[in-house]
Amino acid sequence: MTTATPSATPPAPDDHSAAVGRTETRRGRIDPERAAALAATLDLDGIPGDGRTLPPGWHWLYFNPFVRRGEIGADGHPRRGGFLPDVGLPRRMWAGGRVTYHAPLPLGAEAEKRSTITDVTAKSGKGGRLVFVTVRHAIHAGGTLCVEEEQDIVYREAAVPGAPSPTPAPAPEGAERSEEVVPDPVLLFRYSALTANGHRIHYDRAYARDEEHYPDLVVHGPLTATLLQGLAARCRPGLRLHRFSFRGMAPLFVTAPFRIEAKAGTEPDTLDLWACTPGGGLAMRADVRFTP
Structure with missing residues (x-):
């Protein structure tokens, strides 16, 4: 279900405020087989934790639209103009987010995800026009709020062939734990399939290089998270x-x-985490708060 309130006057080109408040509700089962498939994809012996509830981050396996082929854009994403607004920019990326785990999400449970667009902001950066869309998600199971999330999506202009890639900032030092991750095309393909992510930069090397001008296949941001x-x-x-x-x-x-790395945060029961590029640059930064 998607609802929106029409604007009374034509908006300015960068005014997409009419999309704010738009909602979408999806329902489905937290399928244990899909979680087991992710465990196999990550080369784990089984589902981490107690084996009865989803581990953190694994909720991204569920509630993703699997649209008809005729509704897919050239980049592999669903065509713009559905729930998410068409902001007139060709590249879409998941920039970050904030997730709160209120209660365990049981495997096998019937659940509901309600999504609401809370903000649309246009900006200008070194690479041209940018539009940031913030979506709030709430996942309930058995009448209990289990997961609450704010997702930041950024839309960008088309990549310029031959333009130099920005040099990433150095990753933090002083890691207390560090683990190596060896990505490969099969890992990316399987994660794309499990999350219904059709973006071709993750599995179509020719598209990633020739159309979006990356040097090779791109690791999913949610996978790193x-x-x-x-x-x-x-x-x-x-x-x-x-x-x-x-x-x-x-x-x-x-x-x-x-590499993915971690060290104790400045407050009790917190961690600072990050992912490093092979050259020691900062690819992703994160922080975690725990509860007993």
């Missing part, structure tokens, strides 16, 4: 992850291994 949450759980066994905030800083590619 999921790996960071798994690292956090291993750092603090016995505690429940309550809140996770993350922001993508630079892309990661299948060309070389990268």
